[in-house]
Amino acid sequence: MILIHCPYCDEKRPEIEFANAGQAHVARPLDPSSQSDEEWEAYLFIRANPRGRHHERWRHVHGCGRFFNAVRDTVTDKFETTYKAGEPRR
Amino acid sequence: MTHHSAFSLFAKALGGHQDWPEQWPDAAPKPAYDAIIVGGGGHGLGAAYYLAKKYGITNVAVLEKGWIGGGNTGRNTTIIRSNYLYDESAHLYDHAVKLWDGLSQELNYNVMYSKRGVMMLAHNVHDVQSLQRHINANRLNGVDNEWLTPQQAKDYCPPLNISPDARHPVLGAALQRRGGTARHDSVAWGYARAAAALGVDIIQNCAVTSIRRGADGAVEGVETTRGPIATKRIGVSAAGNTSVVMQMAGLDFPLESYPLQALVSEPVKPTFPCVVMSNTVHAYMSQSDKGELVIGAGTDQYVSYSQRGALHIIEHTLAAICEIFPIYRRMRMLRTWGGIVDVTPDRSPILGKTPVKGLYVNCGWGTGGFKATPGAGDLLAYTMAKDEPHPINAPFNLDRFRNGRLIDEAAAAAVAH
Numbered sequence: 001m002i003l004i005h006c007p008y009c010d011e012k013r014p015e016i017e018f019a020n021a022g023q024a025h026v027a028r029p030l031d032p033s034s035q036s037d038e039e040w041e042a043y044l045f046i047r048a049n050p051r052g053r054h055h056e057r058w059r060h061v062h063g064c065g066r067f068f069n070a071v072r073d074t075v076t077d078k079f080e081t082t083y084k085a086g087e088p089r090r
Numbered sequence: 091m092t093h094h095s096a097f098s099l100f101a102k103a104l105g106g107h108q109d110w111p112e113q114w115p116d117a118a119p120k121p122a123y124d125a126i127i128v129g130g131g132g133h134g135l136g137a138a139y140y141l142a143k144k145y146g147i148t149n150v151a152v153l154e155k156g157w158i159g160g161g162n163t164g165r166n167t168t169i170i171r172s173n174y175l176y177d178e179s180a181h182l183y184d185h186a187v188k189l190w191d192g193l194s195q196e197l198n199y200n201v202m203y204s205k206r207g208v209m210m211l212a213h214n215v216h217d218v219q220s221l222q223r224h225i226n227a228n229r230l231n232g233v234d235n236e237w238l239t240p241q242q243a244k245d246y247c248p249p250l251n252i253s254p255d256a257r258h259p260v261l262g263a264a265l266q267r268r269g270g271t272a273r274h275d276s277v278a279w280g281y282a283r284a285a286a287a288l289g290v291d292i293i294q295n296c297a298v299t300s301i302r303r304g305a306d307g308a309v310e311g312v313e314t315t316r317g318p319i320a321t322k323r324i325g326v327s328a329a330g331n332t333s334v335v336m337q338m339a340g341l342d343f344p345l346e347s348y349p350l351q352a353l354v355s356e357p358v359k360p361t362f363p364c365v366v367m368s369n370t371v372h373a374y375m376s377q378s379d380k381g382e383l384v385i386g387a388g389t390d391q392y393v394s395y396s397q398r399g400a401l402h403i404i405e406h407t408l409a410a411i412c413e414i415f416p417i418y419r420r421m422r423m424l425r426t427w428g429g430i431v432d433v434t435p436d437r438s439p440i441l442g443k444t445p446v447k448g449l450y451v452n453c454g455w456g457t458g459g460f461k462a463t464p465g466a467g468d469l470l471a472y473t474m475a476k477d478e479p480h481p482i483n484a485p486f487n488l489d490r491f492r493n494g495r496l497i498d499e500a501a502a503a504a505v506a507h
Contacts, residue, residue, distance in 0.1 A: 001400055016402050020391040022346075037492050045344035045435045045491040049333040051395045074347075074394050 002077060006060045007068050007084045013060070021057035023047050024069040025089050051075060055089060058082070091287045094198050113279060114286030117293050122320040123151045125474055126312060127327060128298050128335055130154025131163040132274070133452055133459065134327035135281035135292070136467020137474070139197075142288035144468070145475035150290045151321075152282075153314060155297035155331075159278030162329050165397075165429035166460040167352050167374065167386040169365050171208040171269035173228050173235045178485040178497050179438060180231040185482050186465025187268060193464055199280030201272045202379065207364040208269030209238070209247060211414070213258045217370055221264040228266075238263045247364050249415045257413045258371050271365060271376050271384075277463055301338040301449070308447035309339070325450045325474050327466075330395065330430025332453035339446050343453070344491045345432045348389040349399040350457050353408075353426035355418070357381030362415075371410035383421065385411060389431065389457060399428040431456050436490075438497040441466060441483040442473055450474050451488070 002015040029035050029043060048054065054074045059067045071080040071090055081090055092098060092111055102110060125141060127134040130152045142148045154160075170190055172183035190203050212218045221237070228235040240252040243263040252260045282292050293316070300313040301324065311320035328335050330347040362377035372388040387407040390399040404426055412419045434440060434454035439462070441452050452470040455462060469483040479487065490496055 001402055015400060041344075041492040042342075046342045047344065047346050049343070049346050049393060051331070051334050054393060056392065072392070075396060077392075077394055077396050 002079070004058065004070070004079060005082045006063055006066075007082050008064045008066050009060065013063060017060060017062040019059045019061045021059050021067060024055040024057045053080070057085075091283065094200075113283045114292060117151070117286075117291035119151060119153075119293050119296060119314065119316050119319050120291065121318075122311075123291070124149040124321065125323040125325065126150070126319060126321045127152045127325045128312070129161075129326065129328040129331075130158045130278075130282070130292060130294065131161050131327065131329060132159070132277045132281060132463040133329075133455075133466045133470070134325070135278055135285055136463055137325055137327060137452065137470040138290045138292075138467075139281045139285040139288070140468045140471035141475060142285055142290055145471055147475055148289040150285075151319065152285070152290060152292045153296045153298055153312070153319075154292070154294050155315075157294050158282050158292065159275055162429040162431065162459060163274055163278045163463075165352065165427055166274055167376065167384050168271045168274045168378075168460055169208060169269070169367075169374065169376065169386075169458075170203070170272060170461040171266050171365075172233050172461070173208070173210070173224055173264065173266045173269070174499060175224055175227050176497055176499060177231055179499055180228060180233050181482050182439075182465065182486065183462060184231070184233050185469070186462045189464035189468060190272065193277075193280070197280040197284045199276060199283060201276045201280055203270065203272040205268055205270040206376075207246065207265055207267045209243060209364055209366050210264045211243070211260050211366065211368040211370075212262045212264070213260065213368065213370045215261075218261050221262070225264055233266070234268055235264055235266045238265050247362070247366055249362055249417050250366065251414055251416050258368070258410065260414075269365060271378075273379075274460060281467070298335060298338070301335075303339065303446065306447070309449050322448050323450070323474050324448060325452065325470050327452040327470060329453065329455070329459065330432050332432050332451065336444075336451070339444070339449055341444060341446065343440075343488075344435055345454055346393050347395060347430050347432050348392070349394050349396060349428040350389045350431045351387040351399040351404050351426060351428045353385050353387070353404055353423050354378070354382035355385070355421045356424050358383075358421070361417070366414075368410065368414060371414070373407045373410040373414065375411060375415070382424065383418065389433070390428075395430055397428050397430055431459070433457070436496040437499045439466070439486055440488055441469055441486045442479040442488065443477070444488060
């Protein structure tokens with residue numbers, strides 16, 4: 001089982017305490033009604049799905065309950081770093 | 091190619107099965123082909139076979155980065171069924187089930203398709219209503235599916251625990267009798283052998299590294315680890331790696347790749363006569379002809395290409411199996427493995443043209459691609475040969491994520507996700 005560092009609790013905890021919440025840094029459009037069909041498609045459905053370095057959101061559900069961001073390699077599943085929500089992309 | 095028959099089997103047996111010829115030649119890439127299939131799994135090999143057999147395009151290469159059938163084709167739980175809710179899905183999956191019938195004869199290769207029935211369990215009122223809705227929808231589409239009481243379910247599958255005190259009580263089940271299993275490796279090998287006999291080159295250890303395009307944007311060929319190959323038509327059937335291949339043509343796809351795990355027990359005598367699925371508790375099981383219990387789990391929760399999953403996922407599945415089938419509590423598990431499945435937002439596949447001229451795609455089958463192997467191969471071949479989708483796969487286009495005509499099997503289907 002993967003150990004994940006929660007940046008809020010500042011502890012490495014087992015994966016079953018966490019819920020993956022998909023790709024990180026996908027911003028909801030500020031003015032939804034001005035968006036074209038293409039832009040809605042990109043926001044709702046298109047995902048990076050890289051083979052390698054991936055930015056994703058996790059939530060420490062059975063812990064502090066907070067969302068944070070992580071960088072993980074999707075081939076090795078190794079976490080490079082985790083950081084608090086709102087901090088710039090690493 | 092030697093014709094397989096009872097006589098040839100008997101004749102080879104006299105020689106101790108020592109002199110079987112190779113099933114198909116290990117081809118080296120030629121400089122150009124009329125069509126290229128990227129991905130040598132069941133779907134890709136099937137597409138190459140049908141291109142040559144039904145649509146008259148025989149100058150075809152299948153490019154496989156590893157070995158034939160080493161990806162999801164060799165990693166799934168071999169379940170075949172077509173009891174999907176929506177009309178589009180029912181037609182798509184039933185097209186495949188119809189092709190499974192007679193596939194062994196057509197390929198002259200025993201794919202061991204066994205119509206032993208797929209039974210889906212209902213554990214609560216919601217399951218009962220949902221499965222009965224499926225049965226009615228399936229019947230309207232000409233797909234067989236019937237309701238069983240708990241006792242009828244137990245008669246059909248004796249190891250089932252139908253005690254009302256069970257943690258997951260069985261309130262009934264939906265049974266598709268035409269559903270069943272097939273031998274997954276044989277499907278890949280059978281298609282490879284039959285396609286090669288029609289002139290298709292099957293090229294292993296040949297990873298595509300980029301897609302070449304002309305000034306008008308149309309595809310002109312691929313760069314591979316074994317040199318460049320020219321072609322005007324590329325069919326991508328690369329399952330979990332589709333996003334990576336599509337990036338080579340500058341296309342972002344609505345896909346995410348997840349590990350999906352399966353496991354088998356030690357082999358035992360025949361005890362389990364059918365396929366049983368329970369979506370509520372996330373477990374499904376059948377028994378292979380070798381005697382192993384073949385058990386499937388749900389996907390892991392994060393995007394990964396690692397082809398392995400976390401232990402707690404299969405622990406969860408085995409806990410459910412032990413509850414539903416208490417007689418297997420002392421069985422030991424022999425092997426576990428993972429495959430990478432490409433999942434779309436609506437859990438339906440994408441099968442058709444792409445915005446790039448000459449580039450076709452068959453992807454997004456998620457956790458349930460094996461059952462569709464002959465159908466997906468046939469429809470990808472049709473789409474590549476005619477440059478337009480067949481009416482069956484027309485709704486499964488890429489545009490649906492833009493115009494909103496999703497085929498949302500995720501919430502409503504009898505699919506284990």
